[in-house]
Amino acid sequence: MELSKWIAQTRKGTLELGILVLLRARKRYGLEILEILEKNSGIVITEGTLYPLMNRLKREGLVISEWVESVSGHPRKYYSLSKEGKKLVEQMIEYWNTFSNTLSRLIEEGR
Amino acid sequence: MEELNVESKKLLEEYLQKLGGVLKPLPEEERDEIILEIKGHIQERIAQSSQAEDNTEALKNALLRLGKPEEYAFEFVTDYLLNKGIERNKAWMIFKGLLRWGCNTLVGFFYSLFFFASYLISASFVIVGIMKPIFPEKVGFFLRNGRFENFGLIMGVTDNPNMQEVLGYWIIPIALVIGIAWFFVTTWLLKKVIRNRFGFWKRYQEK
Numbered sequence: 036m037e038l039s040k041w042i043a044q045t046r047k048g049t050l051e052l053g054i055l056v057l058l059r060a061r062k063r064y065g066l067e068i069l070e071i072l073e074k075n076s077g078i079v080i081t082e083g084t085l086y087p088l089m090n091r092l093k094r095e096g097l098v099i100s101e102w103v104e105s106v107s108g109h110p111r112k113y114y115s116l117s118k119e120g121k122k123l124v125e126q127m128i129e130y131w132n133t134f135s136n137t138l139s140r141l142i143e144e145g146r
Numbered sequence: 147m148e149e150l151n152v153e154s155k156k157l158l159e160e161y162l163q164k165l166g167g168v169l170k171p172l173p174e175e176e177r178d179e180i181i182l183e184i185k186g187h188i189q190e191r192i193a194q195s196s197q198a199e200d201n202t203e204a205l206k207n208a209l210l211r212l213g214k215p216e217e218y219a220f221e222f223v224t225d226y227l228l229n230k231g232i233e234r235n236k237a238w239m240i241f242k243g244l245l246r247w248g249c250n251t252l253v254g255f256f257y258s259l260f261f262f263a264s265y266l267i268s269a270s271f272v273i274v275g276i277m278k279p280i281f282p283e284k285v286g287f288f289l290r291n292g293r294f295e296n297f298g299l300i301m302g303v304t305d306n307p308n309m310q311e312v313l314g315y316w317i318i319p320i321a322l323v324i325g326i327a328w329f330f331v332t333t334w335l336l337k338k339v340i341r342n343r344f345g346f347w348k349r350y351q352e353k
Contacts, residue, residue, distance in 0.1 A: 066191070081212070081213070082187065082211055082218065083212060083217060084221075086183065086184065086222075087222050087225060090180075090222060091225060091344070109185075109190055112179070112182075112183045112186070
């Protein structure tokens with residue numbers, strides 16, 4: 036398998052987790068999510084990926100949204116986790132931690 | 147609104163108007179929300195940019211990231227058509243959604259092809275059942291010298307002595323049942339695939 040292909044797949048698979056984890060701390064709006072992902076994790080996605088994804092997460096009841104008037108004068112659509120979303124993200128994190136620990140151990144032992 | 151110059155204002159309005167056009171399949175409320183959200187996003191991008199003097203450049207950059215209105219709208223619309231189509235059993239929506247998906251990615255193309263073919267097969271069985279009373283001689287389950295020859299409509303001569311029709315009018319219920327069962331199995335499969343591809347939470351719930 037090509038490295039770039041593998042990286043793309045890994046990113047795609049973890050994008051939802053990344054977004055849900057960001058919303059665990061507090062409510063955020065689209066541009067904010069985009070910028071944090073880009074700066075902190077190097078996950079570069081476009082608006083055409085993020086906003087439909089948020090829409091999907093909302094439709095499935097994992098996130099809720101509200102419009103808030105911002106200081107800059109533009110209304111912002113803020114997203115936060117629903118009750119179901121909160122439950123799911125904890126389960127995802129737990130799985131992720133176990134998974135990455137196991138994998139790290141595997142890598143260590145393989146040296 | 148930021149102090150967009152006249153040219154920028156026009157450019158942005160044009161973009162949003164086109165976006166509204168390509169988002170037409172969506173209900174008005176959803177459409178307006180998508181447009182309002184991206185409008186705020188673009189304006190904020192412009193406000194962030196350092197060249198406050200000439201915000202046309204900043205606007206163009208922001209729009210470039212979005213892609214053409216039809217590109218930006220693509221996932222929203224495909225997602226909507228497939229999900230709502232399945233939810234409400236609207237064949238026309240699913241059909242349009244599949245067409246869009248099929249035009250977009252290779253995986254989508256093969257899935258769409260598969261489902262169109264499968265629905266076509268299901269329809270053919272139903273048609274065979276309907277055609278039997280109209281062309282009783284030409285429609286049937288034909289054997290030639292004891293070996294399978296044709297199930298359905300035969301265009302040529304059917305009074306060949308080597309050829310036998312073995313089902314008679316039983317072909318009507320049999321073809322109809324196969325056709326309808328085929329239809330339901332295809333639809334069940336289609337729902338599964340769409341949930342897998344275009345759903346997130348539901349995908350988890352099923353496991």
